[in-house]
Amino acid sequence: MNATAHTLPPSSSGFDRWQLPAHVAQAVWRGTEVGGPAGRALSTGFAALDAALPGGGWPTQGLSEVLLAQAALCEWRLLAPALPALLADRHSRIYLVAPPKAPHAMGLAQLGVAPEQLTWIDAQGPADSLWATEQLIKSEASGAVLAWLPQARPEQLRRLQVQALHCDAPVFLFRPESALRDASPAPLRLSVGLGESWGLEVRIRKRRGASIDAVLQLDAMPGNLHSIIPPRLHALPAFGVQPQEVFHALGRPATPALPRQRITH
Template identity: 40%
Template sequence: MLTPSSPAPAPEAIHPSLWLASQLARGGARGVASGFQALDAELPEGGWPAGVLIELLLPQAGIGELRLLRPLLARPPQQRERPGAGRIALLQAPHAANAPGWTHMGVAASRLLRLQAGSQADACWAAEQVLRADSCQALLLWQARIRADSLRRLHVAAQGGSTLFFLFRPLACAREASPAPLRLSLRPAPDGLEIGFLKRRGPLRERPLFIPLTPSPNLQRHAPVDRRTPAAAATGSLSPELAG
């Protein structure tokens, strides 16, 4: 029995989904390791959360966003997982998938499921079906514009399964409201990315986190470049090693 002098119980002792504003959320299911210890340390549940909407906001495509996801996507499906669980759905990708590039990433082309829709509404419908089927390891969706009600529907659909759901949007969308519990900004930096934490279940982090990335195999074939300033990526590219 608590008395006025008794210390307040820890939030997680009251309910596993509660946490202090100064803490990262740790009460839900364990996150999926990103492959970068520094990033996992800053993510609630210690990794990428499955079954939710994750927004990655970029100044332009092709800055290394897929190399950031490489350790996750290259993870082979476990035998105990449901049939087809190792598939990776690419919806509205800017370019056709380059099989050798994905193989270099450790992802067999047979695991890729490339989907194209004729309109924004059709793309959101297709994404919702993939999430509700819960038959893929990950869904990657590229959308420059998306309605607020569509975002809510997608987040609800994601919560019904365990698919890792990444939505790539322009950095300008950072000012818009979103139901996504995790929103990260990605900016190119010499030999890696700077990650800003726009929204997470936990305290505000004002300084960006630098994550080093393995260079693209295409870049390795060229002469060395001055790394004091990052090279601009071609707008609309799907990452150098993955563009067709």
């Protein structure tokens, strides 16, 4: 069998993507650079994380897969700094699909999430959770979609990713760290764990462009706690008691009552 080897022309290093049609050029990026997001990006509120992400923040029009060693421990501390911008429009909402614990309205209010801007979808089982997430993405929800889908299969995630390309809102999927063994169509994958004191350790497992091996150390104490927590507790021992989810944002019955929808279909 004869095989023909194809090589790039020597002049390819000087290739100018902007010689292509504009809509094509915007989608082209080199493997050695950080590619831009498909849509706009929203600042994460962490300068170090923004600098490492394509476009300088959380992408819209695509999935962000957050891998966790333990659910209901790091989610809100990672996303809290971006919430004010997400909810600046009074019609925007945060949609929670199958969170592992009941949201606590008072705790979330401390993070800037008013009860009337939060919808908790109490999906029963993996199939309902996946269906609810898909419907929210297809509805082009304004705000953000946060879905806990520990058992989603690659082909199911692929369908969500295709749909998220037409949704101009961040879509976060929270999954166990063991899912890292499986391929994912999500353009952004992060592993997040507790660091020292109030910090978070973030590893970018996948992004558009060159890989990154550094572990990002993020100071994740919410700004509203700096005036409440005594200075001696700003830095906890490396192996001391770790702060739990801020104000039990996930983990207690919702008070006052949050909009809650039980999925049956």
